[in-house]
Amino acid sequence: MSAPGAAPASAVGPERIGLMESSGTTRRQATRQKLYEAAVTLIAEKGFSATTVDEIAERAGVAKGTVYYNFKSKTELFEELLRHGVGLLTVSLRAAAEESEERGGTRVEALDAMIRAGLAFIDRYPAFTQLYVAELWRTNRAWQSTLLVVRQEAVAVVEDVLRDAVGSGELSEEIDIPLTAAALVGMVLVAALDWQAFQPERSIDEVHSALSLLLHGRVSGH
Amino acid sequence: MSAPGAAPASAVGPERIGLMESSGTTRRQATRQKLYEAAVTLIAEKGFSATTVDEIAERAGVAKGTVYYNFKSKTELFEELLRHGVGLLTVSLRAAAEESEERGGTRVEALDAMIRAGLAFIDRYPAFTQLYVAELWRTNRAWQSTLLVVRQEAVAVVEDVLRDAVGSGELSEEIDIPLTAAALVGMVLVAALDWQAFQPERSIDEVHSALSLLLHGRVSGH
DNA sequence: CCTTTTGAACTGACCAGTCAGTGCAAAAAG
DNA sequence: CTTTTTGCACTGACTGGTCAGTTCAAAAGG
Structure with missing residues (x-):
């Protein structure tokens, strides 16, 4: 033609x-x-x-x-990027949790494994993580609904493990699952981004240890 | 208007x-x-x-x-905004820590008071917090150096209390102060923003309790 | 009076999205 | 086997609009 x-x-x-x-x-x-x-x-x-x-x-x-x-537009390219990236993350988190359980670990060990998987993900895709954090809490944006879905997907993985752990008596009933999940995700996210940006000389193991200590209540637990 | x-x-x-x-x-x-x-x-x-x-x-x-x-430019207006906002935050955190100490509280109680002060700040100035988080880890931006200074100022407040607590034997020597400080700040930041954006029906006390539990190692400690 | 604000026009750069057209490999036709 | 057609994937100049920053005379404000 x-x-x-x-x-x-x-x-x-x-x-x-x-x-x-x-x-x-x-x-x-x-x-x-x-x-x-x-x-x-x-x-x-x-x-x-x-x-x-x-x-x-x-x-x-x-x-x-x-x-x-x-892509239909610049915005659509971005939205698809978000979906793609969070998809990778949730797969990786879920795999870490499952693998830990298959090894016969406790639920807390599964949480620990997810922290490590989260750190590894951020280490591998720092740019994606940055962008996700920067956009997540914006209001009134075109891709708000995409982000909502995508966030729920990621946080749900952590909530599931917490729920399991409470159900099996491994964690105290008094914890608030959604809030604790958000706090844990935030802990990993911010610690990792700070590590990348301001303390890049640290190894992933050092960062993991610091977070693990917090999770296990050895910072101020008694 | x-x-x-x-x-x-x-x-x-x-x-x-x-x-x-x-x-x-x-x-x-x-x-x-x-x-x-x-x-x-x-x-x-x-x-x-x-x-x-x-x-x-x-x-x-x-x-x-x-x-x-x-203002000289749009960018300068923004940079000055950052300085003022973080100034307010550090003042508020420091005041909370000092007040707790004056009441004869432990260092861990001071940390707890700072968590509460952080939540209160975010509750009062959600927009500022959003904007701060969104910009903090960006590289290559004009205001990068402003942000670096301003971040150090805020994190240092937490680090100081952690250092004190380790020095006085209240916290284990094995904790990594910069990483733990970053993790704590992240925990509060992300939990609070999530609270505002996705669980606004919760009270500040509920959020504070959830974070306090984590800090005190009662989520999975022992 | 000296400082600060107003309002509106202006410029020059920049940018999202469009569209007529190119290149190419494989299928269809001869 | 050779020629022609088809259509996907890609190209880049172009358009219409937007926006940071400027200018300046005149009007508050104190």
Whole structure:
């Protein structure tokens, strides 16, 4: 229709394509992935509004039009990014908890394993974490509803383990599950971001120990 | 509120002063105050870049020119806002700790009092807290250095009390002071923001109890 | 009077989203 | 086997609008 004389020219050869994905959509998948990666760092650094679509496209090595070929809008790209990232996180948390239980650990050990998994996630995707924290409590934003869903998904993983632990008598009945879950998530989130930003020389084990001590009540428990 | 004509300014009276110290209340001070209050909510809602100077001026009920008469730039207005807000927070935390000590409380009780003071601050200035969290871990921003100073100031208050507590044998020597301080601050920050955003029906006492339980190791201690 | 605020117009940069068109590989036609 | 068509994925110049910051004369305010 729109290619009146496609000259054969010298074929450059089969450009490498992404790593995975089967047939068909491979190219598109790879492009989307590049866009996610470019967007996540830029938005973490500068915020959503201060990041331009031109910058994202440039860092991803594609043309601006490609962004709009793959996503309806800048906002939609961002929302999909959020979903993608939190999906990774919850999978990783749940896996850590399950693995701990399969090893016959206690529920508190499962919580500890989740703290470690959370730290590992933040270590691997610091930009995503930054961006998530920065946007989570904003009101009146276009992606508010997306964030609500996505947050609930993540916090629910922690709540589930807490509920189990209370049910089996391992934790005191007096704890408030939603508030405690939020506090634990916050503890890990903020400690990890602070670690990255202000104390990068620390090892993940040091950070984990400090948080573990708090969880086990050895900071001021008696 | 933003009527075209002159506003009946003198009718307002000594309204509660939000985010700034109220020294010699000159006319200029009052204008700055109005600008801080307008800016803090707008920026908390939409972020720095998405907030326009025209909006800030309109909500403050002043002319745009006035913004630039009082501040060199939008960025400078924002930086000064950060300084004032964190100043208020540290004063409040320190006062809580000192008051607790004067009552002859333990260092752990002082920590508990600071948690409460932190919650009260966030309750009173939710917008400021939102904005602070959203900006704190951003890299590459113009106000990065301002934030660094201002964060250190706030975290140092907690670190001081922890150090005291370890020094007097009240807390175990094995705790890592900077990391534990960051974790405690994070716990309060995130729990409080979550409370505001997702569980507003809870009372400040409920939130305080949940955090206190964690601090005292009664969640999973022993 | 000296300081502060007003209001409105103006500029120049910047930016989200659009659209006509390109390149290419595989299917269809010859 | 060769030629033509098809359609996906991508391109980048362009548009219409927005916004930070400027300017300045005139009017409060104190």
